[in-house]
Amino acid sequence: MMTYTKRDVVRRVAEAMDEPMIKVEPWVDSVIDSLRSIMLSADTECRIEIRDFGVLEVKETKAKPKARNPKTNEVIYVPAHRKTHFKPSKLLKEFLRQPLEDVKKK
Template sequence: MAGPKLTKAAIIESLHEKHGLNRADIHQIIDEFFEEVKDGLKNDQVIELRGFGTFEVRTRKGREKARNPKTGAIVAVETHGVAIFRPGKELKDFVWELRDNKPVNEND
């Protein structure tokens, strides 16, 4: 299972401590970066961040019969887009090494 969350606020604070930049400026840059990614996905572009991964939108076909997991009711689901992230080789290798060094928790 995943560990504690790393929030946008924590990232902003970390960048502020490392580089001494204004928190408001860091926040604005991060927000603008996310807007660029969303705009690219909206325009059917593949967002490739070398060494990290790739974001893209794929179409998931609709279905006449799907089940609402909360209520169990049968519902129709329209065709819709889903955001997909594929990690790059460097990120895959980095995470692989992390798992090798952590003890396996038998409760997971």
């Protein structure tokens, strides 16, 4: 499995903008910091929609008063908390649903 880092994103943005990586890195950092701060400041839920990419959401989960620890079979209480969710755009969904043989030929 290929793992991409922020540095890879900076490199691609630099190539697309025809700018040096040193100049582009603060821009990428700013975008990531902005997304993070929006998600952290969410009261309980928020939705960040980026056209042709997808939707990032912070959703509230329900409390589970009778969850079970599978190791000890002990009944435990899990309080309500928040979780992140990503929903890809139609463009990404269509690409990801293609059979792998079609993708490898391209």
